[in-house]
Amino acid sequence: MKKKILDIANRVFNHAVDTDSKINDFESWDSLGQLTLFMALESELKIKFTHDEIIEMSSINKILDLLENKYFLFKSR
Amino acid sequence: MNTYFLSNTNIDSLKYYLDKEISFLGSCHYGNYLIDLIDTNSELYQKDIDLVILLLDGRELENNADLIQVFNAVEEFLKLKECLFLFSTVVLRPNYIDSLLNESNYFEFNANKEIIEFQKSNKNILILDVHKLILMHGSIKCFDDKFWYLGRIRYSDLFFRLLSEEISKVIITYTAASKKILVLDLDNTIWGGVIGEDGDNIQLSNEGQGRIYTEIQKNIRRLLDYGVLLAINSKNNYSDVIKGLEHPGSILCKEDFVVIKANWKRKDVNLIEISNALNIGLDSFVFLDDSYVERELIKQNLPDVSTPEFPEDLDIYNEWFISEVVNNFFPRVTITSEDKLKNKQYSANNKREELKSKNPDLTSFLSSLKIKINVSINSDKNIERLAQLSQKTNQFNLTLFRYNNHDIARFVASDSFRVYELEYQDKFLKEGVVGFAIIEIKDKKAIFNSFLLSCRILGRNIEDLFFKEIYKDVKNMDVNTMEGIHIENTKNLVTKDFYIKLGFVKISVDTYQKNI
Numbered sequence: 031m032k033k034k035i036l037d038i039a040n041r042v043f044n045h046a047v048d049t050d051s052k053i054n055d056f057e058s059w060d061s062l063g064q065l066t067l068f069m070a071l072e073s074e075l076k077i078k079f080t081h082d083e084i085i086e087m088s089s090i091n092k093i094l095d096l097l098e099n100k101y102f103l104f105k106s107r
Numbered sequence: 108m109n110t111y112f113l114s115n116t117n118i119d120s121l122k123y124y125l126d127k128e129i130s131f132l133g134s135c136h137y138g139n140y141l142i143d144l145i146d147t148n149s150e151l152y153q154k155d156i157d158l159v160i161l162l163l164d165g166r167e168l169e170n171n172a173d174l175i176q177v178f179n180a181v182e183e184f185l186k187l188k189e190c191l192f193l194f195s196t197v198v199l200r201p202n203y204i205d206s207l208l209n210e211s212n213y214f215e216f217n218a219n220k221e222i223i224e225f226q227k228s229n230k231n232i233l234i235l236d237v238h239k240l241i242l243m244h245g246s247i248k249c250f251d252d253k254f255w256y257l258g259r260i261r262y263s264d265l266f267f268r269l270l271s272e273e274i275s276k277v278i279i280t281y282t283a284a285s286k287k288i289l290v291l292d293l294d295n296t297i298w299g300g301v302i303g304e305d306g307d308n309i310q311l312s313n314e315g316q317g318r319i320y321t322e323i324q325k326n327i328r329r330l331l332d333y334g335v336l337l338a339i340n341s342k343n344n345y346s347d348v349i350k351g352l353e354h355p356g357s358i359l360c361k362e363d364f365v366v367i368k369a370n371w372k373r374k375d376v377n378l379i380e381i382s383n384a385l386n387i388g389l390d391s392f393v394f395l396d397d398s399y400v401e402r403e404l405i406k407q408n409l410p411d412v413s414t415p416e417f418p419e420d421l422d423i424y425n426e427w428f429i430s431e432v433v434n435n436f437f438p439r440v441t442i443t444s445e446d447k448l449k450n451k452q453y454s455a456n457n458k459r460e461e462l463k464s465k466n467p468d469l470t471s472f473l474s475s476l477k478i479k480i481n482v483s484i485n486s487d488k489n490i491e492r493l494a495q496l497s498q499k500t501n502q503f504n505l506t507l508f509r510y511n512n513h514d515i516a517r518f519v520a521s522d523s524f525r526v527y528e529l530e531y532q533d534k535f536l537k538e539g540v541v542g543f544a545i546i547e548i549k550d551k552k553a554i555f556n557s558f559l560l561s562c563r564i565l566g567r568n569i570e571d572l573f574f575k576e577i578y579k580d581v582k583n584m585d586v587n588t589m590e591g592i593h594i595e596n597t598k599n600l601v602t603k604d605f606y607i608k609l610g611f612v613k614i615s616v617d618t619y620q621k622n623i
Contacts (some may be wrong), residue, residue: 037561058123065258068123069251073264081257 052089292396311356324358
């Protein structure tokens with residue numbers, strides 16, 4: 031799952047991303063980038079996030095934790 | 108291309124999806140597209156821009172704006188700024204039960220009509236057909252309300268992807284050089300069946316599979332409006348071709364074609380002649396033929412000609428034609444009135460002069476096909492197929508004697524006749540039984556009673572190979588002369604010189620002889 035999320039973020043932002051990356055680290059991950067990332071995640075993972083999740087999950091680590099704890103999509107798999 | 112985006116919703120996400128060729132230079136502030144267009148101090152006027160894309164959301168437009176105001180603003184803008192302008196069509200969500208009665212639909216319909224009229228008024232404006240895109244992929248998948256509420260983003264991840272592809276397509280189409288001429292085979296390409304064999308019974312009507320061919324003819328004919336030229340390149344007798352084009356089901360008529368090559372020459376030679384006659388380079392040619400052998404010949408000898416593959420599944424023929432032939436080779440985003448005239452101009456210029464042409468090498472092409480024939484003698488395995496060939500074959504049929512199953516069986520069993528059955532295969536396809544010959548042995552003579560080949564394999568010198576096999580067999584028999592009969596009729600002209608080429612001497616109007 032970790033690789034998949036990094037790949038999606040990579041494609042959306044067209045910028046190298048690792049698990050420590052977070053919003054405003056680089057130009058394309060601004061607030062619009064945040065929304066666009068979640069549009070792509072919803073479409074690729076077939077998951078619907080809540081408004082609050084979309085606003086709060088502002089780093090790759092937070093996203094991976096949410097996916098693991100709420101949707102049982104484990105990082106290591 | 109430096110591109111600036113205008114919209115009445117937030118479409119900035121698009122920059123994450125665009126192809127490299129389209130660089131996202133900037134966009135209007137949310138809701139400010141009209142002001143940016145009107146205000147000559149806006150970023151839109153200051154920057155060096157090649158392309159402006161205006162994406163109008165139907166629901167927002169319905170609530171707020173007056174399209175005429177938008178048109179005026181765009182018109183004024185284009186007077187001051189030299190650039191290409193992509194104007195979107197609009198869509199509403201069809202989610203009312205009374206969808207067709209609902210006033211919203213009138214709005215959508217009228218707005219799109221006005222947008223298209225407006226597009227025609229200015230050659231720098233092209234349509235970005237969002238309405239079509241959403242119709243094709245579905246509004247449920249293309250809109251996403253969550254991101255509308257979160258950030259005034261109307262569209263889904265999928266739609267942004269589709270939209271980005273569509274923008275690239277429109278730009279490529281606008282800048283690409285279109286091909287000029289579509290050259291058509293006839294049998295099983297613009298009608299079903301073989302005109303020289305089936306005559307009036309070719310498939311071309313509103314019934315069953317015939318409908319596929321009427322529709323393809325309509326789609327082909329529509330190209331004339333785009334200024335595309337049409338020509339024919341067919342192995343057929345000219346009079347049969349005219350008969351086909353005069354068939355009651357035919358949409359295309361003789362006058363639609365600038366050149367009609369209906370003869371028994373090789374198709375690459377014909378194409379070169381068409382190219383010379385019209386003075387159009389072969390790289391502007393598209394050649395459509397259902398036969399893989401003809402296509403391979405053209406691909407190998409005339410690689411400049413675009414020769415698309417042909418769909419195996421006839422049901423997709425029309426859709427394939429539009430997406431693979433029209434959109435690939437004759438793409439248009441605008442149509443000019445000169446386009447419609449072009450066909451007539453060319454027809455006038457084209458005189459039927461004899462043209463010298465270089466002969467690309469047929470021998471090496473044929474050897475690349477790895478043709479194998481197999482001849483079996485007096486076999487009773489395929490009697491029905493032989494009878495069928497005898498009944499149906501008109502073009503390469505030397506005597507035109509018609510036989511039924513019973514007749515064929517009698518020849519096979521008889522001591523004074525020999526029946527040669529011809530099977531054909533090449534590297535692409537095993538065709539099976541494609542011809543036969545019957546020889547009568549009488550008074551030390553071997554007389555050709557029948558010699559025929561299916562039109563599927565004509566033009567590959569199979570007749571010579573077949574004859575050689577028969578000749579080998581006859582030489583072992585107690586005969587000293589071969590005699591050939593040729594009964595001429597308007598359909599079998601292709602066989603006229605058959606015996607002469609094989610070294611026979613003409614001894615009467617329909618009889619030829621060769622010593623063994």
